[in-house]
Amino acid sequence: MPEENDLELADAELTNLLASMPKVSAPNDFEFRVSARIASARIAAKPRGLFGALRIAVPAAALLAVTATVLILNPYWSETATVSEPTEVAVAKEPQEAPATVPGREIEIPPTTFASNGPSIRPERRMEVDDPLTSVSRGPSNDDAGTSFVESGTQGEKIYPRGINPNVDSRPVSPNETRTGISIRDILGQLGVSFSPTANGLQVDSVAANSIAARSGLLAGDVIESLNGQRISADTVLFGAFAARRIVVRRDGRPVGISLGR
Amino acid sequence: MAHDAFHFPTKEGFTFRMSEEKRSDHELIEATKNGDESAFTEIVTRYKSPLTNYLYRFLNDYEEAVDLAQETFVRVYFAIDRYHTQFAFSTYIYRIATNLAISEIRRRKRRRLFSISGLLAGEKDEAAEFEIPDDRALPEDELLDSERDTQIARAIAALPEKYRIPIILRDIQGRSYEEVSAVMDLGLGTTKSRISRGRALLKEKLQEYLR
Known part of the structure; x- marks a missing residue:
């Protein structure tokens, strides 16, 4: 019992101590500040009903419009939107030259060298076509992006700028678009041949000394009938990458095949 | 008449009802519900100092105590229709003030807590949290x-x-x-x-x- 009394006494002392703490009062303008806050809260709560709905609906509609515009105009999404038919996508990318288009599979792309008749397919000109679902934005020419493309040929190495793959002319062109190419005169000129067009073909007027044509055995008086198996005339223009390998000439009335690059 | 009163405008925008007979809390609440803003002013006047003192002892910050006391009355005003008179109004208002004070204290703790996991993280990369003791001098020491x-x-x-x-x-x-x-x-x-x-x-x- 004495312990309990002590505890109660201690509690009483403590409560007296706490009760003796000075009381703080609210400031004199307390009511005014409360009324101001209430008025402010009323104003903030006012815009309800139609205006309140518009405050939410207008920004939301604007956001939706912007998002829709971005999705429609963004070429990435436009391509993605047509990817459901992969074959069509590839055709759309290469309207003239890229026929085979099964994504992810190795396909053969015929060289785009000649404007008239399609040249033979070269085995080394194979490429992997990207799966459009995983890499839609990459065009075929991006396969070698970052490295210079080097093509060996009879005229030595051709070094192309980065990102340019001469094997693939994938630039989307309209069927009626005029494309620039290399004339047969320029090609034969680089081989060291000057010629005159005749009814039977291109007659070699002269062959430059130590030129590729001279080393390969081309002679003045030969009549060039075909280049790489394609019949050519003075008006022939070649497109894309080209490597001259074999010329067929008529010499003394007989066809003679000449391999270039010896 | 119990409410034989007159009104006069004040700079606070409220009118004070002068009455010889003090109205109960519940009567003031009912009057406030009926649009008598002077009744609410009377409630504020009646409880402003006890509430401020309570919050001051709770928070040890006079300005914060005044601010939360005002916020308490604002909340009471906008929720007055939901107040049921079977409960003591003092209990109601102290509970609102207590909840606000607890929220304020927790907000302060969040501000003082910070992670130095990058320095003292254990092998399991567990973040360690340290509470910085509040050694600030009480700003109202003069009180x-x-x-x-x-x-x-x-x-x-x-x-x-x-x-x-x-x-x-x-x-x-x-x-x-x-x-x-x-x-x-x-x-x-x-x-x-x-x-x-x-x-x-x-x-x-x-x-x-x-x-």
Whole structure:
């Protein structure tokens, strides 16, 4: 019992101590500040009903419009939107030259060298076509992006700028678009041949000394009938990458095949 | 007539009702519900200082206490239609103030907590949190008359919330045990137990003033 009394006494002392703490009062303008806050809260709560709905609906509609515009105009999404038919996508990318288009599979792309008749397919000109679902934005020419493309040929190495793959002319062109190419005169000129067009073909007027044509055995008086198996005339223009390998000439009335690059 | 009163405008924008007979809290609440703003002003006037004192002892920050007391009245005003007069208004308003004060204290703690996991993380890369002790001097020291009051204020501020609230309500604000238990939404026994435990903690810290 004495312990309990002590505890109660201690509690009483403590409560007296706490009760003796000075009381703080609210400031004199307390009511005014409360009324101001209430008025402010009323104003903030006012815009309800139609205006309140518009405050939410207008920004939301604007956001939706912007998002829709971005999705429609963004070429990435436009391509993605047509990817459901992969074959069509590839055709759309290469309207003239890229026929085979099964994504992810190795396909053969015929060289785009000649404007008239399609040249033979070269085995080394194979490429992997990207799966459009995983890499839609990459065009075929991006396969070698970052490295210079080097093509060996009879005229030595051709070094192309980065990102340019001469094997693939994938630039989307309209069927009626005029494309620039290399004339047969320029090609034969680089081989060291000057010629005159005749009814039977291109007659070699002269062959430059130590030129590729001279080393390969081309002679003045030969009549060039075909280049790489394609019949050519003075008006022939070649497109894309080209490597001259074999010329067929008529010499003394007989066809003679000449391999270039010896 | 019980409400034989007259009104006069004040700079506060309210009108004070001068009456010889003091209206009860419930009467004022009912009058406020009926659009009598002077009744609400009377409620504010009646409770502003007790509430400010309660929040000041709770937070040890006079400006914050005044701000939260005002916020308490704003909330009461906008929720007055939901107030049921079967409960004591003082209990209602103290509960709102207590909830606001607890939120404020937790907000302060969040500000003071920071992670230094990059320095002292264990092998399991567990983040370690440290609470920085609040060593700031009480800004309202001038309001305390003596060193004793300062020490008492510090001892109260050091109590855990669950003991601090009932101690302030009971021993400083002078509310009944029943009111304290209603404010804290606890049983009467739990409330008394917490008050007893809080007092024991205070006695340990304030021994020199109890002899």
